[in-house]
Amino acid sequence: MGPYLSIAPLEREFESEKVLFLVEGPAKEARRASGKAYWEVSEVIQKSGTIGQFLKKHAVQAIIAGTSDGLPEDNIEEQAVVAARAKGIPLFVIEDFPGNYRHRPSAKLDGLFVEDETQREWHASCGVPRDRIYCASNPRYDGLRGVDRDTLRDKTRASLQIGKQRVILWAGQPDEARSYEALERLLPSLAQKEVALLFKAHPRDRLYREGAYKSLLSSMGWYRDVTSEPETIGLCCAADLVVTQFSSVGVEAGYLGTPALYVLFDDLGKAYLRRHKGYDIVPWVERGCAFVMDSKSEMDDVIETALFNDEARARVRKNFSRWYGTRPLGAQAVRTIIHRALNGRA
DSSP states (O other): OHHHHHHTTHHHHTTTSOOOOBOOHHHHHHHHHHTOOOBOHHHHHHHHSSHHHHHHHTTOOOEEEOOOSSOOTTOHHHHHHHHHHHHTOOEEEEOSSTTOOOOOTTSOOSEEEESSHHHHHHHHHTTOOGGGEEEOOOGGGGGGGGOOHHHHHHHHHHHTTOOSSOEEEEEOOTTTHHHHHHHHHHHHHHHHTTOEEEEEOOTTOHHHHTTTHHHHHTTSSSEEEOTTOSOOHHHHHHOSEEEESSOTHHHHHHHTTOOEEEEOOTTTHHHHHHHHTSOSSOHHHHTTSSEEEOOGGGHHHHHHHHHHOHHHHHHHHHHHIIIIITSOOHHHHHHHHHHHHHTTOO
């Protein structure tokens, strides 16, 4: 869903041109639920024979692909890359989360959009031509800048029957065991501070579906399971702190003015990031735009600071706004760069 959300805002930016969406999984369900047109691979094969023939039939001038994580081989994104190379069609990739794009020397790539300058250096070291890496805001966060945070905060807290206590939103990950263990380590400290907990498991978390979290969460004096809530914007506004290993919900929170705390224990979150992303500290932490916890010994102090130290919280908010909140809107920047590239002016 993340890669789809990173690309979907471009539909408005390219409204003067014909835009086709080739989707599957959660992206297909999102298009269907919103009543928007889409193509799926089976339909393409039935009507055109191959994706390549489909691209030729519709005179596609450029492909914009996402960077889904953990998909099986021969997935829809890989098929699009292969077809782009075979047909000589310009291919642009929007990295929905830092480190999701993994470059192969044989792959066609006319432009890679990354969220932070630190990723430009990382991808260049992995063989991506430096002049094809563009740093721009991720389009998926453009709409968050205009949200009336205070009004939505009051409305959401009222609907969840939250009082005046400090509230933490936990955003889980699909890596199941690591996400569960990270929260298990945190809960004793949270329970002692008598905070309210909004618990949101990742929709692909098997342990959650099997009911593993029920006994774990029973130690909290006040909590709400908000996993079924499809929209996270209101939850981020209702919370005083978003806590996660490395979910993009933490980034959403930053744009909405809610500090985020990334829980990156060396044997859990950091180990996953090293293996799957090529780094062990997310860029928002490196920029001082979020809090971080990487050991159990500092747990109480970090939570105390992130939740109750107003000076530290204000500093994190200010840093996030300075580094990310004042940049040009991502969809507009992507459109401009793609048009220039297609016209030979990039």
